[in-house]
Amino acid sequence: MFPAENLRDWRGENVVDPQGDKIGDLEAVYVDTVDDEPAFATVRVGFIGRHRLVFVPLAGATVSPKAIRVRYDKKLVGNAPGIDLDGELAAADEPAVFAHYGLPYQAGPTGARRLGRR
Secondary structure, eight states: OOOHHHHHTTTTSEEEOTTOOEEEEEEEEEEETTTOOEEEEEEEESOTTOOEEEEEEOTTOEEETTEEEOSSOHHHHHTSOEEOTTOOOOGGGHHHHHHHTTOOOOOOGGGOOSEEEO
């Protein structure tokens, strides 16, 4: 995995699926609060006036000039739990983000939230 600092440099760049189809633009990186490693990204999707941010796992993602390629299909990502452009992910909504991708979820130490925005 690449450092979270490097991913911040990609804000606004394309996020594509394994086939190279554009999903949207990278908005933010969320790290796992247990190990401070990049875990999810929010991707800006939608049409003019109807944008939202959806979450996509960064495990297995690769970077190339002007794009981040994730392991998940555009349709799956587009249907992922999301937040408004100016919203934030509530701790109670974290399990649904993981479940959407079939990933196990366990709260951080002492029940703390698992994802933190960087």
